[in-house]
Amino acid sequence: MLRYFVAVAEERHFGRAAVRLQMTQPPLSRAIRQLEADLGCVLLDRSPTGAALTPAGTVLLDEARTLLARADRTRVKVAAAAGSATLTVGTLADSAGQAGTRLAAAYRARHPHVEVRVREADLTDPSTGLRAGLVDVALTRAPFDTTGLTTRVLRSDAxxxxxxxxxxxxxxxxxxxxxxxxxxxxxxxxxxxxxxxxxxxxxxxxxxxxxxxxxxxxxxxxxxxxxxxxxxxxxxxxxxxxxxxxxxxxxPSQLVIAWNGSGPGPLVRSFVRVATATWRHGEAAAA
Amino acid sequence: MLRYFVAVAEERHFGRAAVRLQMTQPPLSRAIRQLEADLGCVLLDRSPTGAALTPAGTVLLDEARTLLARADRTRVKVAAAAGSATLTVGTLADSAGQAGTRLAAAYRARHPHVEVRVREADLTDPSTGLRAGLVDVALTRAPFDTTGLTTRVLRSDAxxxxxxxxxxxxxxxxxxxxxxxxxxxxxxxxxxxxxxxxxxxxxxxxxxxxxxxxxxxxxxxxxxxxxxxxxxxxxxxxxxxxxxxxxxxxxPSQLVIAWNGSGPGPLVRSFVRVATATWRHGEAAAA
DNA sequence: TTCCCCGATACCGCGCGGGTATCGTTGCTG
DNA sequence: CAGCAACGATACCCGCGCGGTATCGGGGAA
Missing domain, CATH: 3.40.190.10 (Periplasmic binding protein-like II)
Structure with a gap:
């Protein structure tokens, strides 16, 4: 929410801000109106030539930058306090395609402090590797032995x-x-x-x-x-x-993400989340 | 989200924290797991006797308190920069019932800096008052002349x-x-x-x-x-x-919230929001 | 006056944040 | 040691809100 406001305030233009935020203009306009309702005052003067900051908006822009910076620092400090973290991803050489590249980039961006290890695998390996604990999460193709594992289909190809x-x-x-x-x-x-x-x-x-x-x-x-x-x-x-x-x-051949069913750690949960989002929205974007 | 974590961290108990947050335990547990996934580390050690902070959790608790305090201060500063604000509510003496009391409390809590004026009205007054600009938003009963106004039914009574x-x-x-x-x-x-x-x-x-x-x-x-x-x-x-x-x-007689259709200000938008929520969720709670 | 650009609005679909019901585990206790 | 109580986790459901697309109104500039 605050990121939205900062983007609009800096661009002084809803359309450009929407581009910067990788979204479209209407929901951004709505979000800013909601922020204004939440704070109880007008933050931006809209005009056909763009948007200008009100006094309240000027104050908020300054404060929002500070808050966002502090929030980012917090992420780093918390990660540091948690110590080093490693995630091992098992993958069939070419099963993920170029969406796999986007997934890697998105996950690295979200968890810069996590060391991601990749383990190439063959068709039998992912499931045994997961059960043996050699691999935390696997991107592979169905079918394989799923006993004790949780799986989610990412895409399905003829x-x-x-x-x-x-x-x-x-x-x-x-x-x-x-x-x-x-x-x-x-x-x-x-x-x-x-x-x-x-x-x-x-x-x-x-x-x-x-x-x-x-x-x-x-x-x-x-x-x-x-x-x-x-x-x-x-x-x-x-x-x-x-x-x-x-x-x-x-x-059809199913690209599947799989992980150990019992109590996946935060890193695995996050990986599954990012992967799901990558294939849900990303495929259309790539087309 | 951060408020959730602070509550659990301070109570060291999901159930009690849920009570404090006026919600139930399962969604709270889920929210904390999501926060952990977002940050990429475990914040709480769960046990049958409660929850204990991990090192990362300890760091986050401190940071979160700071961030939340700073966010509150920001609200105040922005409101101050916006200058004084007034909202005039038109109401039929007894049309709102006790939910009206809850609405007043909720709105005051959300916008402490706003001076809310109440204008008692009779059956003709709300709509004319709205159009004349004497009243920003009205709680009244249908029917009345709604030309140029936007209305929303809050509840319907036989x-x-x-x-x-x-x-x-x-x-x-x-x-x-x-x-x-x-x-x-x-x-x-x-x-x-x-x-x-x-x-x-x-x-x-x-x-x-x-x-x-x-x-x-x-x-x-x-x-x-x-x-x-x-x-x-x-x-x-x-x-x-x-x-x-x-x-x-x-x-049935309809309790209606009405405001001037063209470009309602942030205060009116917020009022409508809070009122809608008050009657939607609040009625069940009051029963 | 015409066109164009920008923000606002209308509407839609899906995911998420709430809820209830229930379970598994664990520490306590009779 | 068996039963129980308490706590967090899970499964499932529902309604709202946040994203999207399509379109509108209204000022400026040519």
Missing amino acids: VGAVLRADDPLAGRDSLRLDDLAGRPWFRFPDGTDPVWAAFWGGRHTARRSGPVVRTAQECLQSVLWSGTVGLIPLGHSLPEGLIAVPLADMP | VGAVLRADDPLAGRDSLRLDDLAGRPWFRFPDGTDPVWAAFWGGRHTARRSGPVVRTAQECLQSVLWSGTVGLIPLGHSLPEGLIAVPLADMP
Whole structure:
């Protein structure tokens, strides 16, 4: 609230202040009116050319700067008193995409004093790492063993088959798994097959032989080098020479955030919060 | 938020702090957890015997007290810079009831520097007073001429007929206007009859003769002294010897807050806010 | 006089801050 | 040691408020 006022007072312009605050003008106008009602006096003189400070507004601007600065210092002092803090994030190499970058930036901005460690993981790792305490929170893709964990779906992507550009099926705009029958398949790392089998139900996909893939990139390479079937959530960028065709009868792939169910600490709670917000609002902004 | 933390930290007990803050324990617990997530560290050690401050919590308690004190001082300074302020409230003598007392207290608490003037009014006065600028905001009863005004209904009361205890109809638990046919009636002050006539539609109630009443109290006295029909919103306390019987075919009487439609000042906005909250939450609390 | 710019308003949807009901744990006690 | 009481946590619900988009009114400038 006070930040809003400071922005408007410094810009002397509601529109520019809204831009600075990364919001739109109407709610900002309303917020300032509410602040005025709360304090019981007019803070700004509105005019078609902008806004000017009243005497009361001038006083408040000074005080608000002081208060906000002091509040920031308080955050630092409290963090210092709490001692060093560490958060270990487990992540599948490319599962988060560019929103993951925004998440990292947002979280660092909010908790500058927290040392964030990243642990790359394969498909089996996130859940075991969480249970073992090696990882505090994980960004990964469903399905995996969730016993004892709390999860939240961040986004859901349709899955496509990855084909070489010269593949006879490459021109189709939609495929079914049956179209890929007989082609060589890949395997997931040890320990994940049962989960995937359950997830896919009767779909005859997990095989006893074939190359083991841990990430989408390995899966793509496998298409190029081993000629296996490739699967990837749509929207990922593909190497030259590969094409993704939507698979009509594949369940969507879910990007999931997961953490240990029992008593997550403040850092984990905050991380989940920021992550949820990042994917909720951020996806639209990125589009 | 900070007030919540200070309360818990001082009480070292969530339940007692919730009482002090006039709220319940669960949302308070949640708010503290959010604060912890926001700051990225644990502030309180919970135990079955209460809550103890962590080092970070100790630091925050001190800082929070300073910040809150400074914020209070800021309110005062801003109000002083704004100069003296006056709000004139127009009210029908007894229309607000005891919730009006709570409203006055709440508003005074929020704006100690504002001089609130009260202007008693009769049924015609609030709307003319508002338009003339004699009154900033009015608590009155519908209907009245609302052209150029903004109104909000605060509560709605069924209307009853007031009878002397020895009246033949006094034993009934419900009446219709026809039951009162032929009885002497009262008049409203000059200028209100057209509005009331429109409000009541075909109901033959406004008469050319009879005593003029401006408030419910006068209407009651009229019953005692002139033997006229009396009308009153149910729930008001009645003098000895009078009884109110619900009138089935009378529209409910609405307690209304009204103000000048064009650009209400901060004080009026705040008043409307506080009044709305008072009647929304306060009525249940008073029951 | 026309256009344009700025702030205000109207309206909508979702998340959050309130609420109630209930649980798990723990320390006390008979 | 078993039962209980107390405390904080959780689950769930609801209404308000804060965000958004679309649009308006009203002064200045050309």
